[in-house]
Each structure stands twice: as C-alpha cells, then as structure tokens.
Amino acid sequence: MVGVVIATETFKPLVLAQAKARKVDPHLIVVKHPVGGLNAEELVERIEAAFAGFQQEMNA
Amino acid sequence: MSDSADTEVLEIADLDPEAWQDYAEEQGWSDGLPLVMPTEASVARMVAGARGDNESFPPISPRQVVPTLQSLAANAVMAGARPEYFPSIIAALRGVLNPSYNLHGSMATTHSCAPVVMLNGPIRLALGVNCGTNCFGQGWRANASIGRALQLILRNVGGGVPGVMDRSTQGSPAKYAFCFGENEEESPWAPFHVRRGFDASDSVVTVMSGEAPHNINDHGSTSAEGLMTTFAHTIAQPGANTIYGKGPYLVIVGPEHAATFARDGWGLDKLRDQLWERARVPLKHISAENLATYAATGHHPTGDFLTICRGPEDIHIAMAGGPGKHSAFIPSFGGTAVVSTRVKTPAA
Numbered sequence: 001m002v003g004v005v006i007a008t009e010t011f012k013p014l015v016l017a018q019a020k021a022r023k024v025d026p027h028l029i030v031v032k033h034p035v036g037g038l039n040a041e042e043l044v045e046r047i048e049a050a051f052a053g054f055q056q057e058m059n060a
Numbered sequence: 061m062s063d064s065a066d067t068e069v070l071e072i073a074d075l076d077p078e079a080w081q082d083y084a085e086e087q088g089w090s091d092g093l094p095l096v097m098p099t100e101a102s103v104a105r106m107v108a109g110a111r112g113d114n115e116s117f118p119p120i121s122p123r124q125v126v127p128t129l130q131s132l133a134a135n136a137v138m139a140g141a142r143p144e145y146f147p148s149i150i151a152a153l154r155g156v157l158n159p160s161y162n163l164h165g166s167m168a169t170t171h172s173c174a175p176v177v178m179l180n181g182p183i184r185l186a187l188g189v190n191c192g193t194n195c196f197g198q199g200w201r202a203n204a205s206i207g208r209a210l211q212l213i214l215r216n217v218g219g220g221v222p223g224v225m226d227r228s229t230q231g232s233p234a235k236y237a238f239c240f241g242e243n244e245e246e247s248p249w250a251p252f253h254v255r256r257g258f259d260a261s262d263s264v265v266t267v268m269s270g271e272a273p274h275n276i277n278d279h280g281s282t283s284a285e286g287l288m289t290t291f292a293h294t295i296a297q298p299g300a301n302t303i304y305g306k307g308p309y310l311v312i313v314g315p316e317h318a319a320t321f322a323r324d325g326w327g328l329d330k331l332r333d334q335l336w337e338r339a340r341v342p343l344k345h346i347s348a349e350n351l352a353t354y355a356a357t358g359h360h361p362t363g364d365f366l367t368i369c370r371g372p373e374d375i376h377i378a379m380a381g382g383p384g385k386h387s388a389f390i391p392s393f394g395g396t397a398v399v400s401t402r403v404k405t406p407a408a
Binding site: 011013014017018021022 | 122123124168219224225227
C-alpha cells in the first residue's frame with residue numbers, strides 16, 4: 001500500500017522539514033496554494049492536479 | 061537527567077555585545093530582541109537552579125529533539141532569566157510537552173496561538189512575578205524572561221522557527237512572552253492550582269496554547285448579572301478557533317469585577333456555568349459556508365447557536381490584574397488542553 005501526502009506549494013517546506021524530523025520520506029503531491037477558501041470552480045484545478053499526482057504515484 | 065552527556069559546547073571567540081547580537085542572529089537564535097550572551101559560568105548557574113529535578117524530557121516538537129538541561133539553560137540565560145526562574149521555566153516546558161497540550165499542532169498551525177503561562181503558589185512572590193496591574197504587559201523581569209525563555213527553547217531546541225516550522229499567518233505579540241501570575245492575594249476564590257488538586261503551598265505553572273488576551277471592558281454594570289451579559293457576549297465570537305476546534309478558554313477576571321461577582325454570591329461554578337450557557341454564537345453571525353464546513357466535520361448547532369467550547373469544564377477561570385473595570389478572555393488554539401505542572405525547586 002502506498003500512502004501519499006498532498007500539500008500546497010506554500011507548505012511544502014514545512015512538510016519536508018517535519019518529514020526530515022521524523023526520518024520519513026513521504027510520497028508528496030504538491031498543488032497550488034491555497035486550497036481553503038476556494039469556490040468549486042477554483043477548486044477543480046487543485047483536484048485535477050492532486051488526482052494526476054496520485055495516479056502518477058500509483059503507477060510508479 | 062543529564063546536564064553533560066551529548067551536550068554540544070560551542071566555542072565562541074570573545075565578542076563585544078554588538079558582535080554577539082549579530083552572531084546570534086546569524087545563527088538564527090534570536091526572537092528579534094537582543095539576547096544575553098550565555099557563558100559556561102552563567103549556564104552552570106542556571107543548571108544549578110534546577111537541581112532536584114531529575115525527570116527526563118520527551119522529544120520537543122516539531123524537530124523531535126530530546127533536550128539537555130544545558131541547552132535549556134542556555135536559552136534561559138539568553139532570555140534574561142535569573143537562575144531562580146529556571147525551575148518554573150522547566151515546569152512550563154514539561155507542561156507544553158504533555159501530549160494533551162498538542163505542541164506539534166500548536167507550533168505548526170497557521171493560528172496565532174502562543175504558550176500562555178500562568179504561575180500559582182508561593183513562587184510568584186518569591187520570584188516577583190507580576191499578578192496585579194499590567195500583569196500581561198511589560199515591566200517585570202520574571203514575567204518577561206520566563207515567558208521568553210520558553211519561547212526561545214521552543215524555537216532554538218524544538219525548531220519552531222517562524223516561517224519554517226511555525227507557520228502562523230500573522231503571529232501575535234504573545235509569541236515573544238506571555239507569562240503572568242494569579243492574583244491570589246486579592247481573589248475571592250480559591251487559587252487556580254488548588255482547584256486543580258494541588259496544595260496551596262505548591263508552586264504550579266499552568267500552560268495553554270492560546271491567543272493574546274482579549275479585553276472585556278465593563279465600567280457600567282454594578283451587578284454580577286450585568287457583568288455576565290458583557291462577559292458572555294464579548295466572549296461569543298464567530299472567528300475563534302474553538303468554534304469548530306473546540307477547546308478550552310481562560311477567563312481572567314480582574315479584581316474589581318471579581319469582587320462584584322463575589323458580592324452578589326456568584327461562586328466560580330455559577331460563573332462558569334453561566335458562561336457556558338450564555339457565551340454562544342448566534343447562527344446569524346456565522347456564514348452559510350462556515351456552517352456547512354462545521355457540520356461536515358461534526359460540529360452542529362445547539363438550537364440557534366454554536367457553542368464556543370465542549371462544555372463548562374472547558375472554561376477555566378482565574379483572577380489577575382489590578383484596579384480597574386477590566387477583565388480578559390484567552391481563547392485557545394482549539395485542539396489543546398490546560399496543563400498544570402508543579403514546580404520542582406532545588407529544596408523540594
């Protein structure tokens with residue numbers, strides 16, 4: 001089973017820093033910031049990017 | 061607990077005060093204010109202030125580093141603390157390291173929370189902790205340096221560096237230092253720590269991950285009922301984390317307001333229960349989008365309101381401050397707890 005972490009580009013450094021602190025190497029999918037506060041139309045791009053990244057991880 | 065094993069001692073050339081500040085800033089150790097230069101002698105004096113406390117520390121989030129006593133002492137020195145403050149600083153650190161405090165979440169969040177530190181018991185007077193006029197403000201070395209030392213430890217040992225591991229959207233002045241004492245001497249109520257099961261003779265540090273204090277001004281009400289109307293509606297805010305995170309609040313009643321509550325026969329239980337019943341946010345003050353989001357995560361209205369916390373037990377009341385018709389409330393981060401830890405002094 002493969003687990004993935006989805007983060008926005010703004011919070012990517014935080015995710016990497018915390019992953020380093022915990023000595024893990026996450027499968028990271030990065031989407032544009034922000035995610036919160038978007039309407040449905042705006043959110044579509046983020047969902048598509050996340051799903052594409054997820055498919056890529058699954059097929060890797 | 062060891063104060064020597066695995067401790068890195070940095071050899072720094074003799075620096076004048078300005079060069080030291082520049083050096084410390086370059087190392088990333090500063091909160092923006094000048095730091096006292098730690099020397100082997102000053103760190104040793106600080107460590108000696110904690111003799112009698114042999115309990116080991118868990119790793120400090122977010123960097124997951126197990127601290128040595130010397131590393132903590134060095135940060136206490138840099139904060140300007142006296143050695144006799146060190147046991148209280150350690151107690152505060154033990155409090156934020158309690159899993160229920162949720163240090164990791166409170167450090168990495170975009171919320172503005174900072175560790176709120178309240179002291180109770182004899183150590184307040186012994187250290188000169190301000191519990192009265194301007195107790196949340198500037199002017200008292202114990203308040204300023206105990207709060208600051210904890211912050212520097214979380215930054216320099218724990219790794220809570222702003223913009224890296226600390227992702228607060230706006231931060232807060234409380235992130236420099238937020239430490240005060242309960243005004244037990246003028247309170248009509250039992251001291252906070254005694255109500256939490258400690259002896260009156262114990263010295264206790266209580267911590268909560270909270271916002272900077274919000275003022276409650278009421279110069280006009282002359283009754284407990286009138287004050288409660290102001291308190292409840294001031295505290296009931298739709299923009300608080302706890303409206304969906306649900307977590308504790310500190311309500312710090314000023315001495316004149318406390319006297320009015322006591323004169324009208326309002327004990328702490330009644331005050332807390334009335335706040336729980338009346339400090340609620342009307343649904344008309346909350347956007348439809350937010351209501352939908354809250355509902356999706358299991359936070360449903362109670363009648364025509366949303367509650368500000370999970371129950372009366374989440375409302376923690378203490379008394380502090382000096383003359384004047386002001387009180388304060390401190391909303392928490394949400395997923396956190398109010399944690400009290402007994403101070404272990406060298407003589408204890």
